Amino acid sequence: MKSNSLRLISLLFMVVTLSGCGSSASPSAPVAEGPTVDPNLVFTSGAQTVVAQITLDAASRPVPTAAIPVTPTAETLPTLAPLATVEGGAAQPPAGAAVTPGAVIDQNATLPAAPALPTMTNLSTLAPAASLAPAAPAGTVVAQIPDKLQWVSNIPADKSKIPAGKPFKITWKLQNIGTTTWTNSYSFKFYAGTQLSKAAAYPITKDVKPNTSIDFTVDCVAPATPGEVYSLWVLQRSDGLNVGKFDITLTVQ
Structure with missing residues (x-):
């Protein structure tokens, strides 16, 4: 352009x-007659x-279009409800609690009591289950074990000192306070603790009637290690039922 x-x-x-050159040409040159043109x-x-x-x-040239400024539109935010006002401070309401907009919460208000927890039962305090044995019919007299034993004394006495590794004897005086006679079907038998005697069971060699007593003597050997020893014995019937007990405690030195 x-x-x-x-x-x-x-x-x-x-x-x-x-046009300037034409006006200064020689006048002698023939010039054709024609219309005169004004230079x-x-x-x-x-x-x-x-x-x-x-x-x-200029008219054919495109006129640049001015950039039209774009006015940003402000985003409308949602209107939030006012928080509840707490008397005495800016404490927030409990999480999840329904609060009325603009409501006033009394900070000194008494909260509801927490629900009581269930009480745990200690199993050790429960009474043992009732026996599954059938109950005796009404008017029936339940038989009691007629065999009973009572300890009277023992030699040596409890807490007596005995030499370690040495032989010695123990004698118990025992009384029959039951209603049956102890025969040779009964025996004195070691039950628990330290066995000081050579044997573990001794049959009764003579009858022991009710309200009478017997001296039961066993040969023993003291332990080689010093210290206190305890020995528990029982009176046992032929059916294996233990009907009485007796014991002794000695000090080995």
């Missing part, structure tokens, strides 16, 4: 130059042509 304007200006310049009109016409071309070029 700029090159076209330059061409028009150059053309106008040439027209003006040629000023030619210059004016050329100038108007150039101006018109420049105007057309």
